[in-house]
Amino acid sequence: MKIGVLAIQGDFAEHILMLERLGVETTEVRLPRHLTGLDGLIIPGGESTTIGKLAVDFGLLEPLREFGRKHAVWGTCAGAIFLSKDVRRSQPLLGIMDITIQRNAFGRQVDSFEADVEVPLLREVTSGNQPYHAVFIRAPLIEAVHNDAQVLASLPDGRIVAAQQGHLLATSFHPELTSDDRFHRYFLSLAD
Numbered sequence: 001m002k003i004g005v006l007a008i009q010g011d012f013a014e015h016i017l018m019l020e021r022l023g024v025e026t027t028e029v030r031l032p033r034h035l036t037g038l039d040g041l042i043i044p045g046g047e048s049t050t051i052g053k054l055a056v057d058f059g060l061l062e063p064l065r066e067f068g069r070k071h072a073v074w075g076t077c078a079g080a081i082f083l084s085k086d087v088r089r090s091q092p093l094l095g096i097m098d099i100t101i102q103r104n105a106f107g108r109q110v111d112s113f114e115a116d117v118e119v120p121l122l123r124e125v126t127s128g129n130q131p132y133h134a135v136f137i138r139a140p141l142i143e144a145v146h147n148d149a150q151v152l153a154s155l156p157d158g159r160i161v162a163a164q165q166g167h168l169l170a171t172s173f174h175p176e177l178t179s180d181d182r183f184h185r186y187f188l189s190l191a192d
């Protein structure tokens with residue numbers, strides 16, 4: 001299995017390290033041709049407006065949309081924003097996942113936080129049932145899921161922080177910044 005990580009801005013290096021630790025072959029994706037032969041793609045956290053603008057400049061928008069029609073794609077934080085169809089403002093988006101996003105929903109950088117979230121689906125890749133310790137950095141909220149997109153995890157107050165639609169995955173937090181590899185393993189099961 002070979003997984004690409006979009007490497008034009010943001011914390012792609014941390015995703016690559018996590019994938020390497022899991023014994024997966026990885027590729028940094030900067031140009032459309034880097035998508036050839038991949039089984040899945042991770043779009044990292046960073047700044048979604050910058051990722052969007054650079055994706056336009058590098059001619060990546062359509063190739064990424066096409067890739068996402070058939071393959072597993074996971075967006076973390078800014079990556080989740082970039083995957084979504086609606087962010088209530090104008091910026092370049094892939095627009096392939098039926099979720100509505102509210103950017104910077106928890107406030108500014110200083111309002112970043114960590115929280116334990118219950119993620120029932122992780123039972124598919126692990127026998128235990130411990131909560132997932134999630135890192136939120138100037139994070140977006142998944143305001144709503146539409147069509148066949150489903151909620152995977154919410155905060156105790158009900159706000160949605162992870163969703164899945166078929167082979168597309170979105171988390172508003174950063175599993176690549178922890179040592180807990182369960183989300184990465186779950187994503188690999190979607191790419192397989």
Ligand code: GLN
Binds near residue numbers: 044047048077078140
């Ligand atoms: N605030 C960023 C944005 O709106 C996302 C932050 C992140 O990826 N950690 O794009």
